[in-house]
Amino acid sequence: MTDTEKFVTPKAAHQYWAKHAYEILTETAGRYDAVITYSELAEEVQRRSSLWTKSPMRGWIGTLLADLVRVSAAREEPALTSLVVHKDDGQVGPGYDAVMRLEGEPVATDTLARETHAAAMRLECYRHWGADVPADATPKVSAKLRVVRATTPRTAAVEPRRGAVCPTCFMEMPVSGPCPNCA
Numbered sequence: 001m002t003d004t005e006k007f008v009t010p011k012a013a014h015q016y017w018a019k020h021a022y023e024i025l026t027e028t029a030g031r032y033d034a035v036i037t038y039s040e041l042a043e044e045v046q047r048r049s050s051l052w053t054k055s056p057m058r059g060w061i062g063t064l065l066a067d068l069v070r071v072s073a074a075r076e077e078p079a080l081t082s083l084v085v086h087k088d089d090g091q092v093g094p095g096y097d098a099v100m101r102l103e104g105e106p107v108a109t110d111t112l113a114r115e116t117h118a119a120a121m122r123l124e125c126y127r128h129w130g131a132d133v134p135a136d137a138t139p140k141v142s143a144k145l146r147v148v149r150a151t152t153p154r155t156a157a158v159e160p161r162r163g164a165v166c167p168t169c170f171m172e173m174p175v176s177g178p179c180p181n182c183a
Helices: 010-029 038-049 061-074 094-102 111-128 143-151
Strands: none
Touching: 010 038, 010 061, 010 111, 038 061, 061 094, 094 111
């Protein structure tokens, strides 16, 4: 950071960051299969605007993206926020549910439903902003999430441990000991 750059509050920088975020995300959408992380987007909007903040990104990035959801809807464009993912697992955050609400769809009850919707929206973004999309392209979760899923061992569902049935009152006994009804 140079001496000419200064620290501002997120509220003071919001309108400038929103403009740059839209530009950054349309550039991202122009590259097939591209995504950007929350932290990369936060860093880039500050760099391009020369408006830096000491406030943690988690405190303001959601508001910025919520505004972009409304902008995309007003312009009847695919939701650019589908391109913004967590760096550790490649998934969109719960804030993405705002996109689903604006489309009149039920809010995702699990991560897979949210990710499936976001994948379809990303494909729409790539097509809308002129990425070189293969003719047979289908929605797919981000490359990072595909790697995480491929390397994460799948565990079988674990049955809860059950107590034996009391031979006297036929009630389930605690796993830890005798029947409290008959003891």
